Amino acid sequence: MAEAVTELPIVANARGLPAPGGAPWLADLRGRGLDAFELPGRKTEAWKYTRIDALMKKTAFVPPPLIDEPASSDIPCHLALGAEGHRLVLVNGRFSPELSDLDALPRSVTVQSLASALESDPQAIAPHLGNLQPLEGYPFAALNTGLMGDGLIIRIKDGALVETPLHVISVAHAPGEAPVAFHPRLLVMVGKGAVATLLESHVGVDGGETLSNGVTEISIGADAVFHHYKVQNESLKATHLAAAQVVVGAKAVYEAFALSFGARLSRHDIRVCLDGEGAEARVNGAYAADTGQHMDTSSYIDHALPHGTSAQTYKGVVDGSGRGVFQGRINVARAAQGTSGNQLHKALLLSNKAEVDAKPELTIFADDVQCSHGATCGQLDDDHMFFLRARGLTEDEARGLLIEGFLDDVIDLVSAPAVQASMKDMVHAWLIDRSGRKEAA
Amino acid sequence: MALIEIKDLHASVDGKEILKGVSLTINPGEMHALMGPNGTGKSTLSNVIAGRAGYEVTSGDVLLEGRSILDMEPNERSNAGVFLAFQYPVEIPGVATSTFLKAAINAKRKFAGQKEIDAMEFLKLVKARAKELNVRDDMLKRPVNVGFSGGEKKRAEILQMALLEPKFCILDETDSGLDIDALKVVSDGVNALRSADRSFLVITHYQRLLSYIVPDFVHVFAGGRIVRSGGKELAMELEENGYAEYVDAA
Incomplete structure (x- = not known):
């Protein structure tokens, strides 16, 4: 089995790259990640409905080339959440200080790229990195652990009230012929009693095939309130794999919403551990x-x-x-x-x-x-359809309104009004695209 | 010319004949009441006129201003001026009432070759009509009929009627589930919409609604057709004597 895995292009092509930071603990962690990676197949219960082995075997994914970054204007912002936020941009998993907006961050928040942390002070993150993400049972998180090089470390101080959300915009970009794979890593530490919001927008720039294989580890201190809203709007040539591991402290609240429109194949794994008395998790999605x-x-x-x-x-x-x-x-x-x-x-x-x-x-x-x-699991309700049509809507208009309402209904669970509004706009845009596709077909 | 002409209408559901030759002519500005025992096809008649799927018209016709509507889609009938106020208005989670109202107004405008209503104009129009019907602003923000009381649902139906300005309105058991206060508000709303060129067919089981909405004609419906017609005094007679003689006869 181990030989087969190392022969996979995604692993073989990543080998021999200089690993940032040569700390023994990191080499050990990466080694354990790769050792734990096993390509899920027909017999893997947790992946029985989502078969990815054929794609992984046949696609010669390479690590992202060190190219010039896309210009700020090339990033498809309309695919990202429209709510206000401190922009933290990752291009193919690499933090881009130029495209990001770190200046206005409040003092109670520190943001550092994983690559720079591994270079400057790897010991400081040693106790945290990989602390929450299990390797067993999460093959692609294990692969991420083996191949990770960059990402973000976000620390929110105890008692901080962070009004403006942090907005991670992850851009997938394969400018050349070769399919590109990257393994972004987010580490978020929310202090006791803090209140903060993290937005994640995953978008794609038109081009070749991409594979985003991210891991996010979030620890939430006691009495904190942390909101985490994610939109996955990558291109139809993209594969999006994401694992989030969240630990919620006593009387803390974790509210998450994941909205997906993009990628040909996506898997959103989220594990939340209520690890303190009276902890609360609201984990929703569409x-x-x-x-x-x-x-x-x-x-x-x-x-x-x-x-x-x-x-x-x-x-x-x-x-x-x-x-x-x-x-x-x-x-x-x-x-x-x-x-x-x-x-x-x-x-x-x-x-x-x-x-x-x-x-x-x-x-x-x-x-x-x-x-x-x-x-x-069902279809549109006949009575709803007739009601709308009896009020003058065409069949397509009635269907569109009901589909939008079906999704908007769950988006109402997002407690941040600006995020909720932006997500509803995205649903609306998806429906307009959909009717465009139907007309074209 | 008659606004609505129902001509010897026969209709079936799952092969079972429910309407057995309904004929009724309604002129512009008239208020007609259709009364009768439950389960005799009153709601079937309203559904057939509005174009709900699942009903097969086996013979006869329904004309709106001289033109048959039976081959029209439900939205085409609506845009042509037919409005059905539902006995049981559906709840639609996720669709804000104001979004729905705007879609309905724009559907009618599009049909008439007009441009879409602008946001300000829409807000002004809806708020004005809503106020007349005691429909609170927060109801407009809530999803269609979700969490509305029985009275609120019926008021919302009349609000839709007021906004779409139909030519022919069918009120299907609009009084069901209403207390007296709600009945008054709904009736006032309907009466305010009465005009020389708009006609109504009020379907009801009870006479009490007709104390508030005074009909020009009353028809007794039994056994899938109209068995007797008269003036408003017929409603009083039915209230006293009940439907027994008609049921037995049918």
Whole structure:
């Protein structure tokens, strides 16, 4: 097995590159990452609905070339979240100080690129990097660990009230013939009692095939409130793999929303551990997949300690021969008495060829818990359609309004008004594109 | 010319005949009430006129200003001036009432070859009409009918009617689920919309609505057709004697 993995182009082509920072712990961490990487295949339960092995075997992904960065004007900002934020730009996983906007950062926030931290003071991040992300069971996070070189380290001080969100814009860009793979790493440490918001926009510049394989590790101190909103709007030649590991402290709140429109294949893995009494997680999302797209959301909420609350609502619209996957696991440890954990996935299928697979999974070891899960999959409601058409809307207009409403309904769970509005604009833009595609077809 | 002519209309659902020869002529400006026991096809008639799928018209015709509407799509009928106020208005999560109203107004404008309504004009128009119907601003921001009380839902229907300015309005059991206060507000809204060229067909089981919306003609509907017609005094008679004789006869 190990030989086969090292022969994969994505691994073989990355070997022999000078690794930034030669600290032994880092070499050890990378080595363990590569050792743990195993290409998921037919028999890998966690990836049974999302087959990626053929793509990985046949595509000769190379590390991103050291090219001139795209100009600021070439970055498709209209694909990124429109809300105000401190811009932190990664191009193919490399931090770009020129495209970023670090000047206005408040003193309570420090942002450093991973590459510079590994060069200047690797010991300072040794206890944090890879601390939350397990290697077993997360093959691509393991690969990221083996091949990571850059990304961002964000520290938010205890008690900080950070009003303007931090906005990571990750640009995927393959200017040449060769398919490009990169492995960005985000490390976010939110201090006790802090209040902050992180936005992530993943966009693509037109060009060749890309593979973004990111890992985000977030630790949230007690009593903090951290909002984390992500939009994945990469090109249809992109593969987007992302794993987020979040640990929420006592009485802290983590609110996340992931919205996906882009990439031909995407997998959004999110694991949240409620690791303090009374911790709360609201983990929601929406996706819209059309022909040629496969979108996978796999969540794992781990209630480790008492009186934790988790609520998850996901909605997906699948059109053409698109495919959606939702795997939602809730684990309630023996110690986690007084847990409330709820999960709902609703899919709207717009064509006979569209497909959705949903797999909820509850494992409960405590006895005083209130848990629920639900999954529905259906088509547009005839009564809704008739009501709108009886008010003068054409069939297409009525469908468009109902699809938009289906997604807007879950976007209403985003508690930041500017982000909510921007996400709704994106849904609207997706629908306009969709009707354009239908007319062209 | 008659505004609406229903000519010997027969319609079936799943092969079972529900409408068995309905004939009714409504002239501009008239208010007609269609009364009758439950389960006799009153709602089927309104659905067939509005164009809901699942009903098969086996014979007869429905003319709007002399032109058959039976081959038209539901939105074409709406844009031509037919409005159905629903007995059970649907709740649509995620679609803000104001977004929906704007889409409906623009659909009609597009049909009439006019340009879309601008945001300011829309807001002014909707707020003015909403105020007349006691529809609060926050209802306009909420998703269509979601969390509305029975009375709020019916007021929202009348608001849509006021904004779309149809020629022919069908009120399908609009009084169901309304208390007296809500009934008054809804009736006032309907009465305010009465005009010399707009006509109404009010479908109801009870006479009480007709104390507020006074009809020019009352028709008794039983067994899939109109079995008796008269003036407003017929409603009083039905209130006293019930529908038993018509049910038995049908």
